[in-house]
Amino acid sequence: MDMAYWEPEQTIDHLNDYFAPPYITLAHLFHAPDRWEKKTGHHKQYQIQYVCRGTAIYEIEGNAYTTNQGDLIIHRPYENHSVATVPGQPYSCISIVFHFGDRRLPSEELYGNMHRFGPFSDHPIDDWLQQIVMHYHQPGVLHQMECQRLLLHTLAEAAKSFKLNNLSPIQRKNAATLMHVKNEIQNRYNEDIRLKELEQVSGLSRNYLCKLFKEEFGLLPMAYLTWLRIQKAKELAVQSNLSIGEIAEKVGYADVHTFGKMFKKKTGMSLSRYCSTYYMTEGSRSQLP
Structure with missing residues (x-):
């Protein structure tokens, strides 16, 4: 069941192993075929896209980002975005879609207008995101709680990165x-x-x-x-x-x-x-x- 494009409130009754936010509706490792691209569209939830290998051009609300291995993209609900891979270059990424129920993440306070963070190739985030994918596909509350823990750690580290970039x-x-x-x-x-x-x-x-x-x-x-x-x-x-x-x-x-x-x-x-x-x-x- 693909809930990544649903309204947040529509997903909660289907997430039987979740009892509090963040609610994760998709977590997978994606190996893109050559010349793959995603046309402009939007999610109704938050999305993380983490580059494991290769290069892709990510455009969010008219801002273009060249993303390479270790780069982390976060975009908010209803932000128009598109993705295009580089022909001839293998591209793999981890995609995680999530929401906070009827609450909103204070994105402006945490991230300002930033969408790209990293690179995190040599940071624990690289391992955290891989673990999220692994746990997400295992049944039971414990595995989903582990996903939530790791996701919150990742979001906090991205916020620290934003803070560091905006220091005097x-x-x-x-x-x-x-x-x-x-x-x-x-x-x-x-x-x-x-x-x-x-x-x-x-x-x-x-x-x-x-x-x-x-x-x-x-x-x-x-x-x-x-x-x-x-x-x-x-x-x-x-x-x-x-x-x-x-x-x-x-x-x-x-x-x-x-x-x-x-x-x-x-x-x-x-x-x-x-x-x-x-x-x-x-x-x-x-x-x-």
Whole structure:
């Protein structure tokens, strides 16, 4: 049943595995034949078109976009659009059509007048969209919830891309500085990093650095360091045979007891308890259809 061209309210009774928006009515990988084109028309829902391979000329409301691998197109309901592939070039894309029921996505606030985003070839979005297609064609609420989660992540990342493209020169400079600080933390999370060092790396005062970093990433710099160490410790715990003491050292803690107290305070459980919970979860997941 092709609901991609229906009015949003007409689809909801047919989406038995959906109990809240976003409602996804189409998700597929399309391999276009040579010289394929889509004549000018419109959807009554939102659509994402992600280029997996090749090149296509996408026109939306009179604006032409040359889209290549990794480019993401988002167009709104009732926007006239057409697509034309380049003769002799293979073209594949992921198409996702969706809506929010009787609500509208605040497109202008999130994306302004932008339609093309990316490229995202080396971004998690590339994998997220492939997973949406995979889950969409599996029966059951769990698979559709996974589609919704990944779709919302994708829409949020596109909104961040719009925000970055519209920064003032000073904001852009600060964004680059903050990313440099974040990379410094990621590259040295297993060292004894001090906030003073991050001040020197950024060239910003301590208070200003902390204010900007939290606005951009949601955590203060040292809180982000702690969060990152926890993630790395979890990875090592389930992917290696290292002892807790060795893991503590790998993530920057000389004293295993200090590490243990920090981990339990932040996660609510010990690392060994986390491991047993993880393996129980993985065992249950393997029984799903």
